[in-house]
Amino acid sequence: MARTKPVGKGSSSKRQADSRQIKLTLYVTPKTIxxxxxxRLKALDxxxxxxxxxxxxxxxxxxxxAAHKEEKIPYPDKRR
Structure with a gap:
């Protein structure tokens, strides 16, 4: 039987750092910007x-x- 380390104990620092990352999805509109x-103005001290x-x-x-400036590329028509 193979021995495995318990999750969370003895894991590498890279694995611990990866587990703390948060992914955000932004839906961009002119109002968002x-x-x-x-x-940004409020963040100034x-x-x-x-x-x-x-x-x-x-x-x-x-x-x-950058996302707002991207052009929307239409999907190819699959009927052809």
């Missing part, structure tokens, strides 16, 4: 510098804008 822009948490907001804004 507008709301993210407002969040009193000195005008961006705190570390705003980097997440910044990446969301960039991804949302």
């Amino acid at each position: 507008e709301n993210l822009e407002r969040l 009193r000195n005008g510098k961006r705190p570390a948490k705003s980097t997440l907001i910044e990446s969301l804004i960039n991804r949302a804008m």
